[in-house]
Amino acid sequence: MTTSLEKSRAGAHGDLREGLINAGLTLLARDGTSGLTLRKCAALAGVSHAAPAHHFDGLPGLLDAIAARGFEMFADVMEARAEAAPQEPRARLEAICLGYFDFARDNPALYDLMFRQIWSLGGASEELGRSGTRAYTVLADTCAPFVLPGQEPGVVETQVWSLIHGYATLVLVGKLGRNRAIASVTDVLGLLGGLALAD
Structure with a gap:
């Protein structure tokens, strides 16, 4: 009690x-x-x-709740970046990706926990599922203007997500060391220029 x-x-x-x-x-x-x-x-x-x-149902329940809070914070950061950017599709997309990267860089342990919990068999409580969906919806909505007629939305979403999540993860695990000549996050996001806007 x-x-x-x-x-x-x-x-x-x-x-x-x-x-x-x-x-x-x-x-x-x-x-x-x-x-x-x-x-x-x-x-x-x-x-x-x-x-x-x-x-909480033990430590896993607390971890789910912390991860859910992390995804809410994550979505807030991406939404704020999108709103502060010029209101044109490519600028908004680049802005949420920069927000994604900055959140990962500034909160490495939380970022790691968030994705481990939501992808683990023991995690994904209803609260975590809602928060994760909210964060993914920011990505999906910002990618929507680049989905070509007849194309599955998941194609563009996966391309963009793979680009920024992969880069952030490589930075966090130290695979892009300071002594290497590497592309900055803005250089990497230059690849978004290859996305065509839907008519």
Whole structure:
């Protein structure tokens, strides 16, 4: 049973569930995935080690919730970039890709967790599924002007997603070292110029 003290402490974060998710985000940024445990989240949120059981089905449930929050943040970043860009299809597409890359670069542990959770057999809670779908919809909607008549939308979406996700992943895992002459993200996104706008 959650104590009144735990409720009071969690209130500083909105509620206990929010406090635990925020604690998980903080631990991820500070210590990486290996530093993320239920006990550490509870301690950082200022509640007992048993408190997370009231809201999450063990660590996998908490990881799903943190990943879902990550996808919401991810979608927010891409949408904000698209809105700030010139309102023409190619500029908006480049903008969401830059937002995608910057989010991955700035939140490497969270980015890794998000995709591991949503693609894992043990993950993909309903909340995570909704958040992941929202983020993918930003990509799909921005790719839509480049889908040619008779073409499956997934073709263009996969081309763009592969380009930016692949580049971001290569950077994060250190395969594009500083001592190599490599293309910048804007150079890589130059390949988007090969996409034709649908009439």
